[in-house]
Amino acid sequence: MSRHGRFTPAADLLRQKIRELGEARGFSTTRLLTHWPEIVGESVAAIARPLEVRHSRGKKPEEGATLTILALGAAALRLEMEKERLRERVNACYGYNAITKIRIKQAGPESFVSDEPPAPVRPSPVPQGTIQPLANGVSDSELRLALAALAANVLSRSRP
Template sequence: MDRHGQFKPAADLLRQKIREIGEARGFSATRLLTHWTEIVGASVAAIARPLEVRHPRPGKGAPEGATLTVLALGAAALRLEMEKERIRERVNACYGYNAIGRIKIKQAGPESFAEEAAPAPKPSSPQPLDEVAPLTEGVSNTELRLALAALAANVLSKSRP
């Protein structure tokens, strides 16, 4: 809440922190980070993430534009290599000028993409005891009966729409 008793949107609370983190990695415009999927497309965003932007030191022979380093998922780096120019054009369209001169691709394992690759578990509604209890009646071992009841409840909840 602000000092006037009004709630602030979460985006307003995080904007400065996102900007600081982005600028530490060379992203002067955080739009590239926050709208990566819309900029490069869903198929590329599924296999690549922007890692950093490095600006060249001024001087003779310095390349024009910055270097965008993209983290690619394993063998997908080969596909990205062929699409580098298209990705560069789309990123520069996001900036509004020719900010990125080249794209560098770094390969990474699936663990780098695990946070988005793993689907969130769906909350399942527990089955009523009257449906599960008859399935485990004849089992005398308490631990085994409870384990079988949990298994039965899980199977019943997955088999229903």
């Protein structure tokens, strides 16, 4: 919260830190990082991420840089064939010929783990007739109901 009692958006609080981290990896603007799926398309964004932008030593920034893209396994072959199209789209984002070369690095699936939590697992329904016989021999009604609920839970999760 600011001095005047107004809340500051999280984006404003993190903007400087994000800029510093992006510049450390060679991204002069964070737009390429934050809008990657819109720039290259959803299908490419699912298998590739921008890693860094490097300017060669002795070259002037106007002469262009090398964009390194992290690609998911064998998808690197597909991206190798699409390099020129990707370069055009990235340069359209910058507004000038900022990238002259694209380098592709292969990575395993652990590099592409989503930050989104996994969808909850819905247990498959278990027919009531298979649960009742499992708890029939118990005389205490509360215990019988608890065992039936446990059996339903275990059986619903163990089904393929």
